[in-house]
Amino acid sequence: MNEVYDISHLLAGVMLVTSFALLYQERIASVLNAFAAQSITLALAVAWAAWSQDRPDLFITALIALTLKGIIIPVALHRTVTRLGIHREVEKVVGVGIALMVGLALTGLAQALLMKVAHGPLSYASEQLALALAIILLGFLMMIVRRNAVTQVVGFMSMENGLILAATGARGMPLVVEVSVAFSVLIALFVFAVFVFRIRERFDTIDIEALDRMRGDRR
Amino acid sequence: MIHETYQFVVLIPYAAALLLVALPGYRTGAIVNVVASGLTFAAGLWLVGGERTVGHYAIVDEFNIVFIAINTLVGFTTSIFSASYIGHEIETGRLPPNFVRFYHAMFQAMMGSMNVALVANNIGVMWVGLEIATLITVVMVGLYRTPQSIEAAWKYFILASVGISLAFFGTILIYLAGQPALGEGVPAMTWSLLEAAAAKMDPAILDLAFIFLLIGYGTKVGLAPLHAWLPDAHAEGPTPISAVLSGLLLNVALYALLRFKMVIAGQPAALDPGPVMITMGLVSLIFAAFMLYQRRDIKRLFAYSSIEHMGLIVFAFGMGGPLANFAGLLHMAMHSLTKSGIFFAVGHIAQAKGTQRIAEITGLSETHPRLAVAFALAVLAICGMPPFGVFASEFLILTTTFAREPWLALLPAFGLLVAFGALLMRLQGTIFGEPTGAAHPVKASFVPIIMHLLLVLTAGIYLPAALVAWFRRAAELLG
């Protein structure tokens, strides 16, 4: 029994670390890689939960996390970012150091909140829930302190990873698979939206882009 | 399984959404939209008249039937308004016709999702319904594709996602709290069972869950520190969506919050939601009332007015007790009707003047007398002038508060007076004075506005005994 919890906590902990990595990165490409790593870890965590809680339906969620958020979306965003070319550097509202410190405070807050209920029925789930809440809060932080739409969507997706983690941490909770599928559709929609709106911006700033095209050295 | 009535309020909109995606031409689309909304309203009325059932999937009790009735009614009238509004938008070229097909389908899908959230007997399904409705409104806010509307949609999306995830986290916590008493799986997410088993739940988990739910759903209700999305979303989207946002979506979020309050009230050792709700309600009310003075955009102005009224409603429910709950429910109904009526009028005014800036909207009484009268009456109603129903409900809220906590009653009264001044000042500027700027003729549809105003007026003068009894039963369920 203890190994089950140890491994799920380890995976959740790795996800939290990747959340910090998201805040730490200065390049969109690295942000996307960190996000892919987080999604793959989530897939592992969900698969582990599916196996250990004997809930085969969760494998669907794991598979979605792996293929969609671990591979397809990061690759698509990579291509978008490279194609648009202009937004490789992450645009920040506050510096990395401050963001990390705030992130630590939020993690502490998540722990403090769940420590209070770490007894009775929640004693085993509380650590995973605390980690999941920390990931959720760090996702918000990412959405707040990063200006670029791509990084904000990544923040949203990372927050959603935390939600899925929390839901799998609650034993036997129904609807997790459905919610994760719904979320995935939604995310696909918003990634698409980012793609579309960035293209609009490209036309808005037509001067610079025209110059770029005239130079003829781009892609 | 079609014999259950509640299914119609859900199935009709979704079926209509599918149909509308396939239908070309915005005129047929608009007609189908109105017909489908009318049918849904009829189904809603049938539900009101029918028996109250608690099933596996759905719950229809005295409490949520109030919300369903308002929801289907305002959905119906908004669809009528939207037909003329969107027609004008297409003529002026602000919306390309192929967007309108999408718009109509989304409108129906949104109505269906809100009804799902209202009838579901499952906290997870309710969450899903509310979130789908919210995210559809996000897309709708960005419908015009102007930089401002995309920015507003993006801001709305980010703040809504905060609400979404915190509410979901709270939902998980409620599930975990219910799990020991109700076992793993669906039972621990079922409203009716959760309410019954509340006494056996861990109070610490319920406290924590309520905090998350309050922040999560409170964001959608538009409570003060979390309201930032609301004015933008109202101002930049198509006006029918503003009407639905203010009139309905806020209510559905409030419904979720109140349901959870009912669960938590079942465990005496848990935190009392009342004082928290009173505080948040008052902060929203007074903050929004002062913000009204600095608005330059007419839709923003009424968005802040919505925050103010939601604050008052949350305050009333926070006070609790049969009378305050009754007053809260009544005020919610009145606010939905009046505010959507105002947005109908504002939509046509903005089309007539070609702008939403308050400073450029003057002298309506000369250029568009009928519109001006309708607008003036609606604004007077929302200000709480007798004999409109809003006056009755506000009066009821204040007097019940005064009877129990005399000093506390001063704060909402103060907030309402401040808001009253602001709205009246703005109203005077827009109705009277020299008309300036453009004055396009608009084919305004007065039916929905008049319908809403008449309902509000009737409620102010005479409340049928059956309605009072119904609302009273709903108020008692709230505890």
Next chain:
Amino acid sequence: MTAEFVIQLLAQGTQMFMVLLVAPLAVGVVRRVKALLMRRQGAPLLQGYRDLSKLLHKESVVADSASWLFRAAPSLIFALTWVAAALVPSFASGLMFNWAADVVALVALLGAARALLALAGMDVGTSFGGLGSSREMMIATLAEPAMMLIVLTLALAAGTTRLAGVADFFIAEPLAVRVSLALSLIALIIVALAENARIPVDNPTTHLELTMVHEAMILEYSGRHLALIEAASYLKLVLYLSLLICLFAPFGMAPATAGLGGWAIGLVAWVAKLLFGAALLGVWEVSIAKMRVFRLPNFVGVAFVFGFLAILLAFLSRGVVE
């Protein structure tokens, strides 16, 4: 004087001797691996010894403006680092000085050595020395709190801050999969990289004024002074590698009661792990680029963040275990 005491003394002496003996070899391995990966010939493995002996035979040139501190610092730094390195349990955990091998003491010894080095760097008054010192202190202000947090996490897990105790705990307990321990491992690695002036924090092979930190401080040293300082930096590398080994890979380490045979096994295992660790460091240094100095606070800050997270998680999982 009992025989046991003599054996104990011998064992401790062996450790002190061994760290000194192995240190240049470990550095040689790092350089050799890097050279091989870059497809260079590279210096022979024993180049570290040759360098030291060459420097020891050379005359030491001291600037006119240098004070006594400049002359005294190398010996002091070497002594402090050597003592610190001798404290870390390497091949056996029950050694004579182990009672003093407190992690806090370790941090204090290394901190003192660092302070001396920074002072010596500024002593001559050249601009590079001051620049190196200030950068070193900037890194230290972040690395040391991180180190203390790591120490605290380990102490929470093992119930003691004595390294031998911690090592014993990890030998006895099958290494549980604990998030907090994994985090403190990463944090410790970052701190070790920063403290040893390794890529990406500092490049030990360059004298580029824009980037150098450690090399800038010792730019004025020559002859035997330089030899001592170089030896101290070799020792520090061995120290951190041993620390990582003793905390996170303690297998093969002889417990306090083991006899000569156990010690022999422990010794072989330790040297093998040490050289393996050095090789890994070489691979790491080749595969990553030096960071801009402005990014350094963030990088070392990560160690702090991880240390902090480790503490938080350690508290949380304690709640579960009980």
